[in-house]
Amino acid sequence: MDISIVIPLLNEEDSILELFDWIASVMQSNHFLYEVLFIDDGSTDQSWGIITALAKNHPQIKGIRFAANYGKSQALHAGFKAAKGEVVITMDADLQDSPEEIPALYNAIAKEGLDLVSGWKKKRYDHLFTKNIPSKLFNWAARKTSGLSLHDFNCGLKAYKLEVVKNIEVSGEMHRYIPVLAKNAGFHKIGEQIVQHKARKYGKTKFGMNRFINGFLDLITIWFLSTFGKRPMHLFGALGVIMFVIGFGFALYLGVDKLFIHTSGRLIANRPEFYISLTAMILGTQLFLAGFLGEIIIRQRKDQVHYTIKETIAPKA
Numbered sequence: 001m002d003i004s005i006v007i008p009l010l011n012e013e014d015s016i017l018e019l020f021d022w023i024a025s026v027m028q029s030n031h032f033l034y035e036v037l038f039i040d041d042g043s044t045d046q047s048w049g050i051i052t053a054l055a056k057n058h059p060q061i062k063g064i065r066f067a068a069n070y071g072k073s074q075a076l077h078a079g080f081k082a083a084k085g086e087v088v089i090t091m092d093a094d095l096q097d098s099p100e101e102i103p104a105l106y107n108a109i110a111k112e113g114l115d116l117v118s119g120w121k122k123k124r125y126d127h128l129f130t131k132n133i134p135s136k137l138f139n140w141a142a143r144k145t146s147g148l149s150l151h152d153f154n155c156g157l158k159a160y161k162l163e164v165v166k167n168i169e170v171s172g173e174m175h176r177y178i179p180v181l182a183k184n185a186g187f188h189k190i191g192e193q194i195v196q197h198k199a200r201k202y203g204k205t206k207f208g209m210n211r212f213i214n215g216f217l218d219l220i221t222i223w224f225l226s227t228f229g230k231r232p233m234h235l236f237g238a239l240g241v242i243m244f245v246i247g248f249g250f251a252l253y254l255g256v257d258k259l260f261i262h263t264s265g266r267l268i269a270n271r272p273e274f275y276i277s278l279t280a281m282i283l284g285t286q287l288f289l290a291g292f293l294g295e296i297i298i299r300q301r302k303d304q305v306h307y308t309i310k311e312t313i314a315p316k317a
Helices: 016-030 047-057 072-082 099-110 128-146 174-184 209-228 232-261 272-299
Strands: 003-009 034-040 061-066 087-090 116-120 158-161 190-194 309-313
Touching: 003 016, 003 072, 003 099, 016 034, 016 047, 016 099, 034 047, 034 072, 047 061, 047 309, 061 072, 072 087, 072 174, 087 099, 099 116, 099 158, 099 190, 116 174, 128 174, 128 209, 158 174, 174 190, 174 209, 209 232, 232 272
Parallel strands: 003 034, 003 087, 034 061, 116 190
Antiparallel strands: 061 309, 087 158, 116 158
């Protein structure tokens, strides 16, 4: 198997047939042995019926149907788990990603030896204020935080070596940061390729401003995980010790002052330093315990990707 094409989708009944015909044409002209995995993320339209009908006549098609809408990350995780091709290509189902880009992406992985190639939609046809400007801000922050010099982290058109998708876990809404996840997993040969971006032909976009707000929150999460994810004690433990030392210092000062300097002064409990000391030592203890518990959780960590598969399509043996 040369290529596995993983396509997560939600209510894309108008574009599925046209997209597959386009993919099939490109694959045949390049003589690729391929499979197409449609991941139906709880569609409420006729998307699954169309996938089922296509699969009856095309053995290259596989389908996975979720029982509810779990999100793009879970859909990609299911697709990665089922993929068998030497190179795995991800793309959106809305016809904004061009299958014509697949051969070049495949060559970058199979012939140039890259682990991951991310598409860069240099010229976009999205709304300037609702998507283009927020996207530029988001990508700038992602570059600064991750250390990867990619221009379009959230581009759905990407290519991966099979080994990469089998060794990363895409959960929550972390699909935006798959290059970062791959880097953290030890895959450092990450490249970028300019790809076409086409205006949406059918339906409406499912991504609004709230997705970018969530994206920035996830960016903070992945920065923390990539920096301290394997050693939370280094952050929480260090902060806890600092806070406790500050609190203990104030307590020691109050004790010395009361015993040897102002022996007849006001009660220690009536002085603001007492509450600073108490608060700092309590916070320090809690932070230290948070780091300790984090270390325990890491050592007992289980798979956090959750979804329920309602139905699957696979060629008969």
